[in-house]
Amino acid sequence: MTDQIRQFVLNEIPSGTLTPEHFQLERAPMPEPGDGEVLVKPLYYSLDAANRAWMQGATYRSALEGGMVMAGGSIAEVLSSNDPDFTAGDLVSGDIGWREAAALPAKNLIKQPRMEPLSHLLSVYGVTGLTAYFGLLEVGQPKEGETVVVSAAAGAVGNTVGQIAKIKGCRVVGIAGSDDKCQWLTDELGFDAAVNYKDGPVYKSLKAACPDGIDVYFDNVGGDIFEAVLFQMNMHGRISCCGAVSAYDGTPPPHGPRGVPGMFVVNRLTVRGFIVMDFYEKRDEALAEMQGWVESGQLKVYEDIIDGFENLPNALVDLLAGGNRGKRMVRAG
């Protein structure tokens, strides 16, 4: 490392679609850790739709504001530490932001095991994998033989949700934004069917793909797709609300899905929003089960890795446009 680092600052909160021009590449002095602080250097930066949601105001974290270093999770190495729990060479995760190094309070960091490949700590064994696991199994509660639908199905969380649902013996239908992605879902990942929402009315294609209705919907997108699914839910169905990416980038939708709350009552649905932290106490159990699936080859890990710190803005903008397959991250260096 030199005595300077690079970092990306968010110039201003976008009022419409996010573009690379909303970010400014800056140089800053190498940070020095204070008392109880740890100096860390990110190795892999996680790119997520949530990065964009944080610009929309306070969510489960405080809102981003113009002039701040861009926020984002990463896997990082400890360079030096003024806290007894960490030593140089430790591997950690945390919201370190888009910078080549940071000095952070020890309590903001979680120690991680060394593993090969390290990137799995951001994909299947990170927030992404755990979000899929808990959102499907704890919130969605799928039973063998039920029909599970997942939107943004070629994304990091979505493809994992679909694969876990298959492991649990469900019929799985993915919704994605291109024929290529749909083919990938059915041919490579073993989804039973996939619907391209850009190719004709999604209600109709979904109806054809789900002849027995829908028991569990894992929702990553909200909006019109939420509405199309809602009207096909079976009695006592469950909707696991993970995000509403359709509302993140661009102007917020002028209205919500029709059928709310009427269809909730008619079909006695349980609709529940969650974030992964809600299930943190069950984390070890979940990781152990997922590790078993990965090792046996039942759960395939798809990563979409872009090299170079300077590519962070483009990597996020492209992810919001649906450019990724599997877990997108940027490798430092």
Next chain:
Amino acid sequence: MTDQIRQFVLNEIPSGTLTPEHFQLERAPMPEPGDGEVLVKPLYYSLDAANRAWMQGATYRSALEGGMVMAGGSIAEVLSSNDPDFTAGDLVSGDIGWREAAALPAKNLIKQPRMEPLSHLLSVYGVTGLTAYFGLLEVGQPKEGETVVVSAAAGAVGNTVGQIAKIKGCRVVGIAGSDDKCQWLTDELGFDAAVNYKDGPVYKSLKAACPDGIDVYFDNVGGDIFEAVLFQMNMHGRISCCGAVSAYDGTPPPHGPRGVPGMFVVNRLTVRGFIVMDFYEKRDEALAEMQGWVESGQLKVYEDIIDGFENLPNALVDLLAGGNRGKRMVRAG
């Protein structure tokens, strides 16, 4: 009884607001019970927003159609029976319809105990009371000290929900459609506050009435009120969806509430539709607890009884316009 009975036929499904002219008073011969059937004579007819919902297509029961005798629940007396489980003089409840007598399969009827007043079998000890009980306690899961909001609060279900929430130690805020109703809720029923949704923006009045946010929302109405509440829900809040009366009478709303599903995720809400039958196995327990509250005076029973079979259409139309306080019914005779 004579050898003729009166009955109301639904002429056609209303495309807009329901009016008395949608019903036709007819005379029909006194029905004769066939094998396994029971001849019953309603004493009290229940009027509910659900009567209107059944005209909107299949819900949890098959849709009503033009030309049918109007459907509706009642408390009835058995006149004669061809089923060994029922004898003349028994008291029963069931969906007997708007007619002075009916011959129905025994399986459609539920035997009821004699009590004074009989009308309580339709209000606090009937579907109304049980809907309030299960929808609040099982679905809403209120904890002592939490803020509970209920819409259509002066209605049959709503006023009971509010009273039960008070018994459970919650802060209770009702939403109703007139200053008179609001005053009734706070002065007579012990609600902590009440908001007249016709008097200015409901979001703002609700904000003033709920300084600590809302933990449980018992929703009877859907629509704009659902949206106003949604944006004030606390973390891990619960919404119990009982009905969407705003969508029943008139043309269906062109869109749903904003913030769905985004606010579900941000605040990790659990939103659940239910109908009373979902909890039928816990009925005896619930009735015993409610009886205790009624006898101790903690739970007051409000009934809005109109005399005369011929008044059924007006009683329903007026209920949909918010004309009732407490449980509306029509007494035969």
